[in-house]
Amino acid sequence: MSAASVRVRWEDLPREVREAVQMRLGGRVVDVVHPEGGFTRGLAARVTYAGGEVFLKASPVAARTASHHRAEAMVGRFLPVAIAPEFLWSLVTAGWIVNAFEAVRGREPDLRPGSTDLTGVLDAVGALERELTPCPVPGAGEVGETLSTLAGHWGRLAAEPPGSVGHGTWTASQRARLEELDDAERLSELSAGDTLVHCDLRADNMLSEFDTGRTRILDWSWGARGAAWVDAAFFVPQLILAGHTPAGAETVLAGRVPGWRAVASEAADAFAVALTGYWTWHHTHGPGGALGAYRGRAAEAGRMWVDYRLA
């Protein structure tokens, strides 16, 4: 099954929902394009109607993904359009939540070393701290809460029989060190701050615009208030996944994100260890398919990062 096939399509929405959307748009939908990829079941679709184009994301209010859509609607109205597609409206009808955004014309950026997309991507990552401090979203959750849920997986992995996948090539004493660094409470304290952080910076949550080369950042469902270094830290393993060395990835981000330049080693170490533990655990114990495969690759990148940081 391809990653794309898990998604709901426009024609799968109940008629009442399609009617309500068309009422809100003020015109009939004449064309719908569903993007490839993604790990979420909800609708994601570029919709053309008499008045122009919008990008719709939707899910049943009873589904787990609805909390993402509610969060995106809460955060979306406070995001500058230079950073993210403009948030247009949200409606809840017939058991569905539907969010509408500006439809951006662009493609997923290529993060590989030497890619011409990198300048635009790094400009966008650099703009986050500048544009989103102080945190513009009233009542945003604290990023420490999100990061605490990433931490704690090394303890679980340690309880598994020796030789299991999660243990990888690390020695028992290295694993003991990971467990010690993997401290949810400490990570939560170290990540406190007053920037709106995205918490899911990946190439597939970015669009490199065809006409300007500018990068816009999508999918703000994990947006939270915290230290600006957190988004740079989330992005390091993504750059490693794309072929950068850990040192190269850290350096390129330090050139753009002041908060990352100033981050305490203890904070970056704790973050790298927690995120890698999370991926490792979920790769071996979570669902397979495209998501499981991604987590396996991400765990590998995380492992390279942790080896570099703790060397």
Ligand SMILES: Nc1ncnc2c1ncn2[C@@H]1O[C@H](COP(=O)(O)OP(=O)(O)OP(=O)(O)O)[C@@H](O)[C@H]1O
């Ligand atoms: N405003 C937009 N304009 C154009 N394309 C968009 C827009 N928002 C999202 N997309 C496209 O839809 C895809 C899925 O969007 P997004 O990442 O927001 O969805 P999701 O359902 O939350 O998540 P997941 O990343 O888990 O699949 C993006 O990778 C992008 O290709």
Ligand SMILES: [Mg+2]
């Ligand atoms: Mg996404």
